[in-house]
Amino acid sequence: MSLATTIRILIVDDHSIVRQGLAIIINRDPEMTVIAQAEDGQQGVNLFREYQPDITLMDLRMPQMAGVEAITAICAEFKSARIIVLTTYDSDEDIYRGLQAGAKGYLLKDAKSNELFNAIRTVYRGQQYIPPSVGAKLVQRMSNPELSERELEVLRLMAQGMSNLDISTILSIGESTVKSHVNRILSKLGVNDRTQAVIIAVKRGIVSL
Numbered sequence: 001m002s003l004a005t006t007i008r009i010l011i012v013d014d015h016s017i018v019r020q021g022l023a024i025i026i027n028r029d030p031e032m033t034v035i036a037q038a039e040d041g042q043q044g045v046n047l048f049r050e051y052q053p054d055i056t057l058m059d060l061r062m063p064q065m066a067g068v069e070a071i072t073a074i075c076a077e078f079k080s081a082r083i084i085v086l087t088t089y090d091s092d093e094d095i096y097r098g099l100q101a102g103a104k105g106y107l108l109k110d111a112k113s114n115e116l117f118n119a120i121r122t123v124y125r126g127q128q129y130i131p132p133s134v135g136a137k138l139v140q141r142m143s144n145p146e147l148s149e150r151e152l153e154v155l156r157l158m159a160q161g162m163s164n165l166d167i168s169t170i171l172s173i174g175e176s177t178v179k180s181h182v183n184r185i186l187s188k189l190g191v192n193d194r195t196q197a198v199i200i201a202v203k204r205g206i207v208s209l
Contacts (some may be wrong), residue, residue: 010036
């Protein structure tokens with residue numbers, strides 16, 4: 001690969017030590033160069049517009065704008081954007097949402113440098129990079145029933161310890177309607193009670209505490 005076709009990379013991560021470490025590792029490869037670094041999703045979107053990198057490494061959980069929202073915004077404006085999620089989280093919901101938003105690859109931060117380089121080159125060539133362990137969780141996620149937006153709202157409030165009455169007041173719906181939503185949530189998650197539902201939701205990355 002000649003200098004004219006060096007892979008230009010944007011790093012988006014809210015931890016400066018992670019960004020700096022990645023930049024050092026990547027810049028050691030003569031075929032790659034880090035052209036910009038962003039500390040949150042919104043800055044990542046802005047820098048993408050400015051530099052239009054070949055590859056973007058995107059963290060998922062950041063202040064201001066999270067990774068999924070940033071990926072969605074970038075891909076809506078730049079259809080050919082090549083984004084790799086690089087995160088410490090491997091829950092099936094994180095994987096599903098990241099790829100659904102438009103990411104072309106998914107890699108965990110404990111990956112070795114040669115796997116990072118392989119992922120970057122694979123996505124740069126226009127292919128997807130999804131490790132087997134990530135792919136298995138994605139398949140599992142896609143086989144699960146989808147929660148509606150309202151059910152997700154109810155589930156997030158359940159995770160905050162709110163009762164059906166509390167939820168009905170906040171969402172301005174009847175308590176019986178909340179109960180119906182809760183029953184459907186339990187059914188879709190395959191659990192018997194609210195506590196189990198919250199545990200499963202947190203484990204899968206659907207909600208956070």
